[in-house]
Every structure is written in C-alpha cells, then in structure tokens.
Ligand code: ADP
Ligand code: MG
C-alpha cells in the first residue's frame with residue numbers, strides 16, 4: 001500500500017482554499033435555482049472558519065489539517081454543513097499513523113460516504129452529493145485493488161466524481177430542498193454533488209503537485 005505525497009493533508013487543504021473560494025458564487029447560484037440559495041455562503045463560511053482555526057493553530061499532521069476542515073463544516077448551517085463535516089471527520093481519521101496510504105485514503109472515502117448516507121438517507125440517483133461521492137469511492141476502491149499508482153488512482157476518482165455530478169443535471173431530486181421543487185430542479189446541476197467533485201479534484205491536484 002503506497003503512501004500519498006508527503007504533506008498531502010496540507011497540500012489538499014491549501015488546494016481546497018485556492019480552488020473553492022472563488023467558485024462558491026456559482027455553487028450558490030445553483031442552489032438559488034433549485035434550493036434556497038445558501039449553499040455558496042455555507043461552503044465559504046465553512047472554509048473561512050477552517051482557515052481561521054488553521055491560522056490560529058497551524059495543524060501538525062494530516063489528521064489535524066482535515067479535522068480543521070471537518071470542524072469548519074460542522075459549525076455551518078444548511079444540510080450540507082453537518083454532512084460534509086462528518087464526511088471530513090471520517091477522512092481525517094483514515095490515517096493510522098501520520099500521512100495516509102492510498103488504501104487508507106480509500107477506506108476514509110468509503111467510510112465518509114457511508115456516514116453521509118446513514119444520516120441523509122440518500123441513494124445514488126436522488127440528486128445529492130452522494131451521486132458524486134459514491135462513484136468516486138467505488139472507483140478508488142477498484143484502483144487500489146488493481147494496484148494503481150496514487151496519482152492515477154486519484155485522477156480516476158476525481159473523474160468519476162465529476163461524471164456523477166454531471167449526471168445530476170437531468171435528475172429530479174428525492175432528497176433535500178431541491179426535492180420540494182420537483183421538475184424545476186431538472187436541468188440544474190446539484191451544488192452539493194458539484195462541490196463533492198471539486199473537493200476530489202483538489203485531492204488529485206494535491207497529489208499531482
Ligand atoms: P439546505 O438545503 O439545507 O439549504 P445546503 O444548501 O447547505 O442545504 O446543501 C444543499 C446540498 O446538500 C444539496 O445540493 C445536496 O447535494 C445535499 N443534500 C441535501 N440533502 C441531502 C441528503 N439527504 N443526503 C445527502 N446530501 C444531501
Ligand atoms: Mg441551500
């Protein structure tokens with residue numbers, strides 16, 4: 001089982017800050033079209049809260065970096081705040097010692113998906129973040145089983161997440177606020193799925209360096 005790139009936790013979190021904060025407006029716009037419009041501010045306030053805690057007390061290891069992100073989301077409103085918060089808590093816990101191996105990271109992603117589904121009760125096809133996370137977790141498990149290199153594996157994982165997120169465009173929502181608007185949500189990319197794909201793209205970028 002192969003170690004991820006040294007300092008993967010810090011690199012991933014830095015990449016999240018770089019790639020997410022200027023796209024929260026677009027994510028909020030998606031939530032305005034099919035929800036209540038707060039998704040962008042929910043995500044940006046979660047990340048800002050995480051950055052503040054990191055500035056006050058810089059994390060010293062992988063678990064510390066990802067715990068800061070988890071706590072940022074857990075302190076945020078909306079449905080996505082607690083779900084992403086618990087997702088990142090599982091991701092933070094995946095490394096037995098120091099930095100995760102690819103296999104440990106895969107286990108963390110699978111555990112995070114299971115937690116999101118346990119609390120949110122969403123299945124694939126319900127037009128939620130699960131539509132991006134489930135194919136990603138499955139793809140990464142297969143890549144690990146096939147002995148893929150971490151860079152290749154995380155690249156495939158991100159592509160699976162993006163494909164899953166794009167697939168939400170044509171769906172009618174069965175969970176969350178978008179389920180209240182029925183057919184109006186058809187044609188709108190699910191913001192939570194888009195965000196989940198973006199965070200896995202950030203992981204692939206962090207690994208690629
Ligand atoms: P709210 O709808 O409470 O305003 P947010 O705007 O923060 O919540 O988050 C909306 C996103 O949360 C959706 O785009 C969807 O991906 C995700 N979501 C909503 N309900 C669920 C659920 N039951 N399970 C998983 N994800 C969900
Ligand atoms: Mg919302």
Ligand code: MG
Nearest residue numbers: 036038078079
């Ligand atoms: Mg809301």
